[in-house]
Amino acid sequence: xxxxxxxxxxxxxxxxxxxxxxxxxxxxxxxxxxxxxxxxxxxxxxxxxxxxxxxxxxxxxxxxxxxxxxxxxxxxxxxxxxxxxxxxxxxxxxxxxxxxxxxxxxxxxxxxxxxxxxxxxxxxxxxxxxxxxxxxxxxxxxxxxxxxxxxxxxxxxxxxxxxxxxxxxxxxxxxxxxxxxxxxxxxxxxxxxxxxxxxxxxxxxxxxxxxxxxxxxxxxxxxxxxxxxxxxxxxxxxxxxxxxxxxxxxxxxxxxxxxxxxxxxxxxxxxxxxxxxxxxx
Numbered sequence: 001x002x003x004x005x006x007x008x009x010x011x012x013x014x015x016x017x018x019x020x021x022x023x024x025x026x027x028x029x030x031x032x033x034x035x036x037x038x039x040x041x042x043x044x045x046x047x048x049x050x051x052x053x054x055x056x057x058x059x060x061x062x063x064x065x066x067x068x069x070x071x072x073x074x075x076x077x078x079x080x081x082x083x084x085x086x087x088x089x090x091x092x093x094x095x096x097x098x099x100x101x102x103x104x105x106x107x108x109x110x111x112x113x114x115x116x117x118x119x120x121x122x123x124x125x126x127x128x129x130x131x132x133x134x135x136x137x138x139x140x141x142x143x144x145x146x147x148x149x150x151x152x153x154x155x156x157x158x159x160x161x162x163x164x165x166x167x168x169x170x171x172x173x174x175x176x177x178x179x180x181x182x183x184x185x186x187x188x189x190x191x192x193x194x195x196x197x198x199x200x201x202x203x204x205x206x207x208x209x210x211x212x213x214x215x216x217x218x219x220x221x222x223x224x225x226x227x228x229x230x231x232x233x234x235x236x237x238x239x240x241x242x243x244x245x246x247x248x249x250x251x252x253x254x255x256x257x258x259x260x261x262x263x264x265x266x267x268x269x270x271x272x273x274x275x276x277x278x279x280x281x
Contacts, residue, residue: 039125045116052110059106061278064099069271071095076264079257084249089242101220108219115210126202133194140191154181162248165263166256173251180244185237189230196225 035041041049075092078084117125158177162169169177197218204214217224226234252260 038128039117039121041121045113048113048116052113056106056110058278058281060103061274062281064102065271065275065278067099069268069275072264072267072271076261076268079249079264080261086242086246089245093238093242104220104222108216111215111219112212114205114215115212117205119206122205126198126205129198129201133191133198136194137191151181154184165260166252167259168256170251170253170256173248176244176247176251180240183240183244185233185240187230187233189227189233193226193230197222200225 035049071092075084075088078088114122155174155177158181159169159174162173162177200214201218204211204218
């Protein structure tokens with residue numbers, strides 16, 4: 001369930017342009033397709049799931065997208081007026097986590113739908129989640145490279161992201177990116193965290209009666225399962241990210257800043273279209 005919901009919200013937040021409009025408008029259908037990879041539902045269950053996903057989709061468009069637009073508009077203004085300060089990075093990031101927490105809470109309100117699954121469906125769901133996790137582990141092992149090659153890959157990916165937003169990248173910015181990658185802490189915490197989440201979810205799902213308090217907690221507060229080492233790693237990684245995002249912001253040329261503002265305007269226009277499209281639903 002958690003993976004499906006993240007997939008839906010990722011579509012909501014990250015796609016752009018005409019593809020994004022199409023992707024967001026059909027996000028509910030996409031989630032239902034993804035659900036088929038995890039558990040086979042009977043007709044009644046499928047109808048209930050479709051209704052809930054449709055309701056969540058409309059709720060998100062009508063209530064959450066305007067919040068995203070407001071936050072982006074404020075950020076754009078600060079960049080345009082050159083009034084952005086270092087603490088804004090942390091503020092915006094915390095605001096985004098707050099948006100996600102609202103979605104998690106809304107989803108948890110429908111978690112009782114899981115109680116309608118038969119024992120065999122619950123077991124199938126758990127097996128599918130475990131298989132997906134094992135696939136990720138195998139992919140990670142296959143893609144494992146030397147530390148130097150991994151750093152080169154990270155540098156290349158980040159430079160491409162910067163160019164997506166600014167249209168170009170300067171030598172100074174390339175140096176900043178290389179420093180960022182070198183200073184970024186490494187740790188194989190994520191898959192272990194996912195595995196622990198899956199185990200806790202399986203225990204709650206298979207208990208008799210189903211432990212809905214535990215399931216709700218896993219949806220609303222999944223990060224409670226992170227080890228202290230994982231939390232420390234995340235804190236350091238966040239500090240490093242903020243440090244170098246600020247350096248990159250300070251290094252923007254006038255031309256790059258203008259391109260960044262134009263990109264923000266594209267997002268704002270997209271959000272306006274989506275908000276208008278869902279206004280009367």
